[in-house]
Amino acid sequence: MVKKISESIEEFRQHYPRVALLVTVQSNLPRAVAVVTAQAKGRENAMAVSLHMPVSYAPPIYAVAISPNRFTYRLIADSQEFGVNFLPFELADLVASIGGSLGTKIDKFQKFNIARDKPVRTAVPILKATYAAYECRLVNDSGYGDHRLLIGKIEAVHLQEGIFTSEGVLDLDKVNPGLYLGNDLYLTALKDSLRNLDRKVYGKR
Numbered sequence: 001m002v003k004k005i006s007e008s009i010e011e012f013r014q015h016y017p018r019v020a021l022l023v024t025v026q027s028n029l030p031r032a033v034a035v036v037t038a039q040a041k042g043r044e045n046a047m048a049v050s051l052h053m054p055v056s057y058a059p060p061i062y063a064v065a066i067s068p069n070r071f072t073y074r075l076i077a078d079s080q081e082f083g084v085n086f087l088p089f090e091l092a093d094l095v096a097s098i099g100g101s102l103g104t105k106i107d108k109f110q111k112f113n114i115a116r117d118k119p120v121r122t123a124v125p126i127l128k129a130t131y132a133a134y135e136c137r138l139v140n141d142s143g144y145g146d147h148r149l150l151i152g153k154i155e156a157v158h159l160q161e162g163i164f165t166s167e168g169v170l171d172l173d174k175v176n177p178g179l180y181l182g183n184d185l186y187l188t189a190l191k192d193s194l195r196n197l198d199r200k201v202y203g204k205r
C-alpha cells in the first residue's frame with residue numbers, strides 16, 4: 001500500500017465521518033451587546049458542530065470546539081452553558097440550514113420553525129426533534145488555534161424513549177444517526193455493516 005506523507009499540513013479532514021450535532025444556547029445577553037443594537041431582550045441561537053467528543057463519564061463531561069467568531073460562542077461565553085442536540089439523518093437539511101445561517105442575522109428557531117422541549121437544569125433550548133441531548137454547564141474555555149475548546153459538565157440528558165438498547169446503544173432499527181463526511185456531505189450508519197467484536201475475546205487472540 002503506497003502512502004503519501006506530508007509535513008505541510010494545510011487541511012486535515014480524515015477524521016470524518018462524524019456525527020454532526022447542533023449546539024444550542026440561550027443567553028440574557030441583550031442583542032445590543034452582541035450586534036450593537038439596543039434591546040434588553042434575551043437571545044437564543046443554534047449552530048451545527050462536527051468537532052465534539054465525550055471527555056469523561058464520571059463526572060459526565062462533553063467537549064465542543066467552536067470558533068470564537070460564531071455568535072453562538074458569544075452567547076455561551078455570556079451564559080456559561082450550552083446544549084448538545086443529536087438529530088436523525090432525516091433532518092440533515094435542518095443541520096445544514098442551522099449551520100449555514102447566522103444568528104446575528106436571523107432568529108433560527110423562528111425561521112426554521114424549530115419546536116423545543118423544556119430544559120430541566122439550564123436555560124438552553126433543547127430541540128424536540130433530537131433523539132438525544134445534553135444540557136451542559138461550561139467548566140472550561142480555552143483557545144487552541146482558530147477554535148475555542150469548550151468543556152461542559154453534563155447536567156441533564158434527554159433521551160427519546162425506546163430507541164436505545166438495554167446497554168444504552170443506539171438501536172439502528174429505530175434511528176438513522178446523522179453523520180457528516182465533510183464538504184457538505186451527509187450520510188448515515190449502514191445497519192448491515194454492524195459487527196459485534198467482544199474486546200475480551202479479541203484482546204486475547
Ligand SMILES: Cc1cc2nc3c(=O)[nH]c(=O)nc-3n(C[C@H](O)[C@H](O)[C@H](O)COP(=O)(O)O)c2cc1C
Pocket residue numbers: 020045046047048049050051052065066067069070071072073095096098099100101102103104147180
Ligand atoms: C455540518 C457542519 C459542521 C460544523 N461544525 C462546526 C464546528 O465544529 N465548529 C465551528 O465553530 N463551526 C462549525 N460549523 C459552522 C457553524 O455551524 C456555522 O458557522 C454557523 O453559521 C454558526 O452560527 P452562528 O454564527 O449563528 O453561531 C459547522 C457547519 C456545518 C454545516
